[in-house]
Amino acid sequence: MSITENPLVGRAKGSMANFTMYTSHNKNIVRGKAFEIKDAKSKDQLIMRDRMKLLADRYQSFKSIIRLGFPERREDQTSHNMFISANFSRAFEIIDEIQVISKPLLLLSKGSLPEVKVMNVVTGTDGITIRYNAKEMFPDVKDDDEIIACALLNSGGLYIAKQFVGYEDIGTILLKYPNSDAEVVECCYVFVRSGDGKKASNSTYVEVKK
Secondary structure (H helix, E strand, C coil): CEEECCCCCCCCCEEECCEEEEEECCEEEEEECCCCCCCCCCHHHHHHHHHHHHHHHHHHHHHHHHHHHCCCCCCCCCHHHHHHHHHCCCCEEEECCEEEECCCCCCCCCCCECCCCEEEEEEECCEEEEEEECHHHCCCCCCCCEEEEEEEECCCCEEEEEEECCCCCEEEEEEECCCCCHHHEEEEEEEEECCCCCCEECCEEECCCC
């Protein structure tokens, strides 16, 4: 890909031969496609394909959360790009020679705010109650910043809870879901996001014991 600022060209768009031109952020963008596509199948390339597919599936499951979780990015980056970049090298383990995503290592958010320190998790008739140490996040996190929790169910449903961090040293957030049995929960995460939406913390994996 190349970017041109040539004033003689002006706005460029359309395709010719193996080139596609378009305008983004007042810049002319030219993308080139290979004339011949080779289906490379080296070990490293197959690993990359597997990881990209697995992360693409996870993105679809958590898309609404990921869009909130990566506010600290350049203008030309998307939350999808940041999610892939944050997890491509760190979020995998090999089980029986197969690449799988490690749920505790997966990041649904990433940023400069302190991570949420989960103290304990209780499942009950109301859902999942997460107790966290808010005191350890002060003063970087303010009482009017937002704490966000989510739980992905085995059925594919995603439950989300959002509230102000508050001023208490120990905070709680409740994820309501109709079946209080922990067996239905595939994974759970929590993170904080600044009130102005410009900063976030790395997400914390929440172990919901079966």
